[in-house]
Each structure stands twice: as C-alpha cells, then as structure tokens.
Amino acid sequence: xxxxxxLGSHVSVSEGALVLLRCNYSSSVPPYLFWYVQYPNQGLQxxxxxxSAATLVKGINGFEAEFKKSExxxxxxKPSAHMSDAAEYFCAVTASSASKxxxxxxxxxxxxx
Amino acid sequence: xxxxxQTPRNRITKTGKRIMLECSQTKGHDRMYWYRQDPGLGLxxxxxxxxxxxxxxxxISDGYSxxxxxxxxxxxxxxxAIPNQTALYFCATSDLENYGxxxxxxxxxxxx
Numbered sequence: 001x002x003x004x005x006x007l008g009s010h011v012s013v014s015e016g017a018l019v020l021l022r023c024n025y026s027s028s029v030p031p032y033l034f035w036y037v038q039y040p041n042q043g044l045q046x047x048x049x050x051x052s053a054a055t056l057v058k059g060i061n062g063f064e065a066e067f068k069k070s071e072x073x074x075x076x077x078k079p080s081a082h083m084s085d086a087a088e089y090f091c092a093v094t095a096s097s098a099s100k101x102x103x104x105x106x107x108x109x110x111x112x113x
Numbered sequence: 114x115x116x117x118x119q120t121p122r123n124r125i126t127k128t129g130k131r132i133m134l135e136c137s138q139t140k141g142h143d144r145m146y147w148y149r150q151d152p153g154l155g156l157x158x159x160x161x162x163x164x165x166x167x168x169x170x171x172x173i174s175d176g177y178s179x180x181x182x183x184x185x186x187x188x189x190x191x192x193x194a195i196p197n198q199t200a201l202y203f204c205a206t207s208d209l210e211n212y213g214x215x216x217x218x219x220x221x222x223x224x225x
C-alpha cells in the first residue's frame with residue numbers, strides 16, 4: 001500500500017525567497033511520485049513527476065523535486081518565489097501506471113510581498 | 114475545448130435530492146476516476162473505471178454510484194444527497210503509457 005504525508009498544511013514565504021514544500025511517502029514497491037498544483041477555482045495541474053529515471057526532476061514554472069529513497073522523501077523546491085506561485089500543492093504516489101494515485105492532504109503556499 | 118470537461122461547474126441542491134455530475138473527455142484514455150476534495154483532507158477516491166465494463170469502488174464510495182456510458186463519459190450520482198456530501202468533485206483520466214492524471218476543472222456541489 002502507498003501513502004504520502006505532506007508536512008505543513010500552510011507555508012508562507014516572502015517573494016524572492018526559497019520555497020520548500022515537504023513530502024514523505026510510504027510504499028511497499030518502488031514508487032512513482034508526483035507534485036500537482038491547484039490554483040484558485042481551478043483543477044489540478046501536473047507540476048512534475050518521478051518515474052524511476054533521474055532522481056532530480058525538473059517541472060514547470062521553475063520547480064524541481066528530488067527523490068531520496070533513504071529518506072523516503074520527495075520535497076518540492078523553487079529557488080525564488082513569485083507571487084504567481086500562490087496555490088495549493090499536492091504530493092501524490094502510485095505503484096505503477098496501472099494503479100490509482102494516492103494524494104496527500106495538500107499544502108497551501110502563500111507569498112508575502 | 115478542455116480535454117476533460119465536467120458539468121455542471123457549480124450546483125446547489127437540497128437534502129434528499131438525486132443529482133448527477135457528468136464528465137467527458139477527449140484524451141482517448143481508458144481510465145477514469147472520480148475524486149472529492151475537502152479542505153485539509155486532500156483528494157479522496159470515490160470510484161474508478163479502467164474500461165467501459167470495469168467499475169471499482171474507491172475509499173469513500175458509500176452514498177455514491179457511477180455509470181460509464183462510453184469510453185469518453187463517466188458520470189457520478191448521488192442518489193439521495195446529504196449535507197456532508199458538500200465538496201469539490203473532480204473527474205480525472207489516465208492511460209498506461211503516461212503516468213499521472215489529467216483533471217477536469219471540478220464541480221462545486223453544495224447540499225443544503
């Protein structure tokens with residue numbers, strides 16, 4: 001069985017500061033991991049995904065995430081926050097493309113001017 | 114047009130009423146899913162379908178039913194709506210070649 005835990009339901013950073021959103025996973029098989037972003041009044045959009053290739057994954061809008069098996073983590077980072085990054089971010093895990101995806105509870109990111 | 118279209122976008126209904134949420138897709142994906150989103154709980158899976166003849170319950174299927182009318186259409190029904198079914202509902206699709214889902218824009222349902 002798979003699960004994900006997102007640490008921090010709300011993160012607030014200043015514009016231009018580092019963004020770090022934490023995600024830890026649990027999986028009995030090698031996982032496939034995702035970050036999705038949800039802007040207000042919109043559906044979820046895929047930000048990036050890890051599918052057992054490179055452990056450092058680059059996504060859209062300057063975000064990246066690193067798969068660390070020893071720490072069972074897949075934290076999302078962005079070097080410099082922009083006001084447009086304000087949204088809710090979901091970490092998710094699956095066992096394969098044939099399996100359903102399990103989502104974390106989400107982290108709301110706020111950006112201070 | 115959007116790849117995954119949900120109708121209606123917003124709906125207010127009364128307790129005890131039957132309501133159907135519809136989802137259609139142009140992605141050509143075999144797999145379709147219904148999730149509900151509640152603040153602080155993330156997305157929870159209600160039902161999913163891997164092809165037209167396949168329907169599976171998710172983690173919170175009680176009080177809901179689904180119909181897969183065609184590869185492109187997957188409807189969610191609330192037979193007798195109750196207030197704790199007030200939520201944001203998302204339809205999603207996927208295929209075997211690409212990991213990850215394509216989501217619709219959601220249906221905001223309020224049961225009063």
